[in-house]
Amino acid sequence: MVRPIRAALLAVGNELLSGRTRDVNLHFLGGSLNRWGLPLTEARVVRDDLEEIAAAVRELLLPGTLLVTTGGLGPTSDDITLEGIARALGLPLRDCPAAAGLITGRYSSLGEKVPEGALKQAVLPEGSVPVRNPAGVAPGVVLTALGGVLISLPGVPHEVRELFHSCLSVAGIVETGASGFHVRTWGIREGDLFNTLRPLQDKYGLSPAYLPSPGRVDLGFDGPGAPGFRDTVVSLLGRRVYSLEQDRTLEEVLGIELKSRGLVVATAESCTGGLVSAGLTGVPGASEWFAGGVSVYSNASKTRLLGIPEQLIRARGAVSGDVALAMALGVRDAFGADCGISVTGIAGPAGGTPEKPVGTVWIAACSGPRTVSGTWRFGGTRDTVRLAAVSSALGVLLQLLREDR
Amino acid sequence: MVRPIRAALLAVGNELLSGRTRDVNLHFLGGSLNRWGLPLTEARVVRDDLEEIAAAVRELLLPGTLLVTTGGLGPTSDDITLEGIARALGLPLRDCPAAAGLITGRYSSLGEKVPEGALKQAVLPEGSVPVRNPAGVAPGVVLTALGGVLISLPGVPHEVRELFHSCLSVAGIVETGASGFHVRTWGIREGDLFNTLRPLQDKYGLSPAYLPSPGRVDLGFDGPGAPGFRDTVVSLLGRRVYSLEQDRTLEEVLGIELKSRGLVVATAESCTGGLVSAGLTGVPGASEWFAGGVSVYSNASKTRLLGIPEQLIRARGAVSGDVALAMALGVRDAFGADCGISVTGIAGPAGGTPEKPVGTVWIAACSGPRTVSGTWRFGGTRDTVRLAAVSSALGVLLQLLREDR
Numbered sequence: 136m137v138r139p140i141r142a143a144l145l146a147v148g149n150e151l152l153s154g155r156t157r158d159v160n161l162h163f164l165g166g167s168l169n170r171w172g173l174p175l176t177e178a179r180v181v182r183d184d185l186e187e188i189a190a191a192v193r194e195l196l197l198p199g200t201l202l203v204t205t206g207g208l209g210p211t212s213d214d215i216t217l218e219g220i221a222r223a224l225g226l227p228l229r230d231c232p233a234a235a236g237l238i239t240g241r242y243s244s245l246g247e248k249v250p251e252g253a254l255k256q257a258v259l260p261e262g263s264v265p266v267r268n269p270a271g272v273a274p275g276v277v278l279t280a281l282g283g284v285l286i287s288l289p290g291v292p293h294e295v296r297e298l299f300h301s302c303l304s305v306a307g308i309v310e311t312g313a314s315g316f317h318v319r320t321w322g323i324r325e326g327d328l329f330n331t332l333r334p335l336q337d338k339y340g341l342s343p344a345y346l347p348s349p350g351r352v353d354l355g356f357d358g359p360g361a362p363g364f365r366d367t368v369v370s371l372l373g374r375r376v377y378s379l380e381q382d383r384t385l386e387e388v389l390g391i392e393l394k395s396r397g398l399v400v401a402t403a404e405s406c407t408g409g410l411v412s413a414g415l416t417g418v419p420g421a422s423e424w425f426a427g428g429v430s431v432y433s434n435a436s437k438t439r440l441l442g443i444p445e446q447l448i449r450a451r452g453a454v455s456g457d458v459a460l461a462m463a464l465g466v467r468d469a470f471g472a473d474c475g476i477s478v479t480g481i482a483g484p485a486g487g488t489p490e491k492p493v494g495t496v497w498i499a500a501c502s503g504p505r506t507v508s509g510t511w512r513f514g515g516t517r518d519t520v521r522l523a524a525v526s527s528a529l530g531v532l533l534q535l536l537r538e539d540r
Numbered sequence: 541m542v543r544p545i546r547a548a549l550l551a552v553g554n555e556l557l558s559g560r561t562r563d564v565n566l567h568f569l570g571g572s573l574n575r576w577g578l579p580l581t582e583a584r585v586v587r588d589d590l591e592e593i594a595a596a597v598r599e600l601l602l603p604g605t606l607l608v609t610t611g612g613l614g615p616t617s618d619d620i621t622l623e624g625i626a627r628a629l630g631l632p633l634r635d636c637p638a639a640a641g642l643i644t645g646r647y648s649s650l651g652e653k654v655p656e657g658a659l660k661q662a663v664l665p666e667g668s669v670p671v672r673n674p675a676g677v678a679p680g681v682v683l684t685a686l687g688g689v690l691i692s693l694p695g696v697p698h699e700v701r702e703l704f705h706s707c708l709s710v711a712g713i714v715e716t717g718a719s720g721f722h723v724r725t726w727g728i729r730e731g732d733l734f735n736t737l738r739p740l741q742d743k744y745g746l747s748p749a750y751l752p753s754p755g756r757v758d759l760g761f762d763g764p765g766a767p768g769f770r771d772t773v774v775s776l777l778g779r780r781v782y783s784l785e786q787d788r789t790l791e792e793v794l795g796i797e798l799k800s801r802g803l804v805v806a807t808a809e810s811c812t813g814g815l816v817s818a819g820l821t822g823v824p825g826a827s828e829w830f831a832g833g834v835s836v837y838s839n840a841s842k843t844r845l846l847g848i849p850e851q852l853i854r855a856r857g858a859v860s861g862d863v864a865l866a867m868a869l870g871v872r873d874a875f876g877a878d879c880g881i882s883v884t885g886i887a888g889p890a891g892g893t894p895e896k897p898v899g900t901v902w903i904a905a906c907s908g909p910r911t912v913s914g915t916w917r918f919g920g921t922r923d924t925v926r927l928a929a930v931s932s933a934l935g936v937l938l939q940l941l942r943e944d945r
Contacts, residue, residue, distance in 0.1 A: 150749045152579070154573075154580075158563075161557075161585065166560075175558065179584045179585075180566065213749060241919065246917065344558075406821075407818070409816070419890065426838055428834070432826065436832040470845075471844070
């Protein structure tokens with residue numbers, strides 16, 4: 136099989152065009168394909184219409200192209216992507232026993248009967264290779280045709296994320312740019328990162344891809360650069376680097392750090408309302424280093440569950456360094472943990488004041504006798520402020536632990 | 541000018557294809573165009589390449605179509621959308637005095653000199669009508685050609701929002717009504733929904749779009765159907781319908797229900813680790829009806845924070861109906877709330893047993909003297925199981941409250 140050199144995306148679904156659903160797959164796939172050395176040259180969104188799907192496949196699946204389709208693999212009558220592909224390529228549709236096995240296996244692992252109609256998802260264009268979907272029923276599909284490679288994924292974003300790399304691997308496409316490297320950072324704005332790195336870029340001629348998410352920016356460098364370049368980048372960014380591994384999340388890195396020291400953490404959250412705890416417990420095996428957390432949204436609950444004196448809250452305000460520190464220490468005691476993290480702030484859209492505008496967040500952490508407490512200012516919507524606060528809360532404890540080496 | 545009957549979108553920009561920028565204009569424009577009676581039938585994203593832009597314009601600007609382009613109207617060398625349009629339509633580019641007036645007016649209103657190169661944005665295909673951009677410099681462009689209408693907008697999302705309606709009005713396009721409806725459900729699998737609705741679909745000929753996310757499926761119907769159709773759908777799906785409003789989340793609906801009754805809820809989570817609490821506090825104003833929550837990941841913390849007897853956990857197991865109920869009642873007491881929700885289960889990937897395989901989750905809720913506790917079985921990855929459990933936990937309390945009318 137010839138390795139494709141570029142990629143195209145075809146997203147299928149009326150709901151993407153009607154404003155009912157926001158497509159997020161283009162952004163994820165565009166970035167991923169780029170890192171795999173397969174730049175996306177065009178993307179199209181078409182309706183659940185057989186002729187429109189077939190026409191787009193014919194126009195996009197060119198020699199040397201990897202065409203990724205999303206959507207329309209499910210069991211319902213508007214799921215017709217594979218039929219459109221078969222029509223475009225002049226291939227018959229066949230019952231695929233391997234796909235049927237994946238589907239029945241999925242249901243039996245749930246202890247359920249295969250519902251009527253589910254095996255429609257095992258009817259594939261001749262020559263297709265089905266790929267197990269760890270997050271849903273419909274298998275991914277890999278097909279070589281017209282000098283290109285076609286990968287069909289479901290439309291649900293988390294299924295796309297779970298399936299995409301397996302499909303690339305089934306298609307025999309391996310990552311290029313393995314000579315590049317990644318630097319994952321927390322707590323620095325993209326613009327500040329850019330200004331910090333600009334002199335290096337001018338000197339070494341290597342400019343990274345900036346991949347921001349709230350409170351975190353991943354830097355992807357395409358090549359290794361001159362000897363010492365990576366070390367220079369890392370030492371410039373200092374304690375705000377949490378990992379050099381592309382797939383390691385901040386939550387995982389903190390978990391590994393805690394586990395390696397035999398420590399257990401507890402969390403106390405006001406404006407983030409459980410997001411720190413939810414993020415940490417998203418890591419498999421978190422129970423080894425996570426005791427639990429509280430979401431203390433009201434002042435009364437801060438007093439009731441964490442023993443924070445009412446007078447302190449009245450005197451300093453719930454969004455203050457003293458209350459943040461009392462929360463971190465209080466939750467550590469409440470759970471009998473070794474470390475504590477706390478977040479208290481104003482996520483908006485309401486609740487801001489001139490002294491404490493929306494986006495003001497206090498974050499504290501403690502580990503043994505060491506404590507730290509600081510104020511942060513995040514921009515954006517309620518969601519963005521909350522997610523950025525989570526990143527900083529995790530980063531603050533990670534930094535406290537790493538300094539204690 | 542003939543009123544178009546459908547629309548197409550052409551987004552121009554390398555950054556949209558490389559994963560550097562997330563396109564949000566498709567979602568906004570798709571929804572807006574739908575409400576204006578101009579359903580979007582196709583969307584394309586192409587690079588900043590003259591031939592690619594021109595080819596896409598030629599293919600998309602058909603008689604009866606409104607083609608909206610976004611991006612590439614600025615002053616820099618990669619802003620070439622209007623040049624591509626001129627090439628596609630065989631029109632010369634001309635200095636447009638009206639556009640130059642809008643640009644110089646913009647700078648003078650800011651008390652600034654017109655920067656070098658800014659008047660490049662006043663060079664338009666012959667026949668273009670420029671439209672004032674209240675949020676930026678580059679004017680919008682309206683052009684009638686090939687039996688269709690073309691509107692060119694900048695790529696910056698807030699400029700798109702500010703300019704789009706003015707451009708429609710300049711093009712003489714007035715709003716029509718939308719006739720479809722939405723049914724948002726929780727706790728029913730997509731396949732089961734499909735089988736439940738299939739007889740109706742056969743009878744009424746209206747088949748919805750199925751939009752699944754973990755533990756929830758939204759149904760979008762394009763038209764109103766026969767009289768009584770919507771009511772029939774809703775009564776068939778019964779208590780699993782949480783809203784008929786397209787933009788209302790399950791978290792918001794539960795918040796509205798609690799607030800309208802003057803009730804406050806608290807949450808106790810094991811496998812979901814704070815996700816229920818995080819979801820509820822994502823709703824602005826949640827403090828009016830959300831007291832707080834605990835993430836009690838270890839058995840010791842269930843005893844310590846919620847007073848659940850160790851013997852109960854030993855006898856029944858942490859993942860059991862009795863412990864779930866004790867958690868819901870315990871957290872209500874701990875926060876002095878009116879209602880409680882609890883989740884305890886096995887999210888995987890490890891921890892499953894033959895009796896309680898990965899995906900087994902107990903969910904309980906209480907409100908006043910009424911309690912409910914039940915077991916659920918979710919498929920998929922750790923993330924999917926956790927998110928589906930959140931949906932059911934919210935749905936279970938919503939149903940308990942609604943039954944108490």
